[in-house]
Amino acid sequence: MLRPLQRRKIRRRLAPYLLALPALALLGLFAAGLVSGLMQSFGYIPAFGLTRFTLDYYRGVFADAQLAASVKLSLWISVSSTLISVVLGTLLCTALVRLRKVRGFTLQTVRLPIQVPHTVVALFTLCLFSQSGLLSRILAQAGLLTSQNQFPNLVFGSSGSGILLAYVWKETPFVAYFVLALMQSVSQHLDEAAATLGASPLHTFFSVTLPLSMPAILRAGLMIFAFSFGAYELPFLLGATSPKALPVQAYIEYIDPDLRHRPYAMALNGIILLLTLLLAAAFFLVTEHTAKKLGGDGHAT
Amino acid sequence: MRRKQSRFSRLILAAAAATILFPLALIALWSVSSVWEWPGVLPGGFSLRGYETVFADYQQMPRLLLFSAELSLAVAALSTLVGLMTARAIALYRFPGRKLLLFGTMLPILVPSTVFGMGAHVLLIRAGLAGTLRGVILMQTVCALPYTVNILTDLTSSVGDGLEEQAQVLGCPPWRAFWAVSLPELLPGILSAMSMAYIISYSQYFLTLLIGGGRVRTLSTVMVPFLTGGDRTVAATYAVTFLFSVLAMYLVFEGLIRLMARGKGSEPWNWN
16 A cells, blocks of 8 residues: 555656646657658658668759759748848837837737738738739839839749748747847846946947847747748748749649659758758757756746 | 937837738728729729628638637647646656657747648548548647647746645645636636637648648638739738638637736746
8 A cells, every 4th residue: 555645756756747648649740740751751652662761862852953942042031031030020129128018009019910821921912012012003103113014023033032021021020029028027127237337228238138138039030940941831822933942842742643753842841851950959959058047947937 | 318219119119010010901901992903002992892702602701710710729729738738747847858848849830830741641641630620630739739838838837836735735636726726827828828829720721731631621721822813802801801800819818818817918928
């Protein structure tokens, strides 16, 4: 017979694992999905009679000019939209904290883009920046254009500018919202101290508020980079017929009736996976580093 | 100097609000325009043709809205329940593998759902879940889990389990202690986790399309072909319908949160 105290001890030891069980099942599905994709990218698809592991499909991706262009386009869109969104989002967050608008109507407005799906963002990007969009109409009214074709093909051009603008609209508020909690607490505790010691507001921002908010800014940046590198909706709805962004190209290969295209789809996904896992590692390092400095565990401080 | 700073901040906020609201207003305007030819900056006329087209069939649109809401509520409930259990494990216990669990639950945010979806598709086909509602709910729940775990972990550790333990010491069974002591404290956070998961699920396009295989039709998947179709008035009407339906549910959640928190309002997520 176990004494009640012992029973309690055992229960406390087992409880977290039991509580985590459903999440572990879901994460198991997640991991299985990734492993299944990776195996297929190495050419292991027994259902198609392919059982030899090979790196040929990855080599094939980089040898194919069109697929290589996809990789480059996706990198360009993600790098530029992330950099712009992080800078603008931090600025927006600073303004919110400075004016103490950390709740209420202003914050709700800033939160609004989180509720607007990418597909709808694509629609108004068209309404604004396509050759028949509002911007081209305004230029025409000003007498700068006489036909739609004179307006640069921002949305469906190969530069991916439309996709980039759409991501910036969606992600800038996300960065601001994500960083808000940390920057607010930093500013609450330290701004006044710095001001008392004679620092100018600008100096306080660059030497106190910004560096201390950096972990959250970095993590927001890593999240939106990973997202924009792998998301399907915007580059599917906007962008040129060629080159296509990685996830769009991957899905095209995936649904190709010729099943020999399948491993190429998975190799493109493998590239996305490799890059996002590296970002995930960076994300966790930033989290851990912050946790050590703050003496917590990066969550729940 | 101070005043100049706050004027600059105000300028930024005004510019942000305008940039956020203007495109939405533009879509609303498109949805009620009858003709709007280039290079007109304003519509040539107004009509409700878009709404008449989208709601032409009295049955179809309300049914689609209801189905999409039900699916997303199921995902919200499921991911919040699993999220709450995980959050309790992470926040209230110290055990080997805790950090791994914490990081593991964050992975679906960082690894795109396209990669996960295409990889897992074959597994779902084998399990007979492809093309089914259950399959779509399962996949979307994985994607919503990081958000619910994150919101609820912070909350659970700030509520703690001190009071719950006291209740147990006084002879209250553990389940009742949780139900009567902690749950009321956690309720606003549970609702904001559900609200977040709902929005993620309701907006989901790619996974629903891939796993649902055209058999699971939500507003999000039905409207996409119209968005880039030739008729911009109809496209805008779909977008407006979507936004109103998601906003309506958001306000329901927000209203309940206010009610629970008795006017405290919702806090931004604290990820840090």
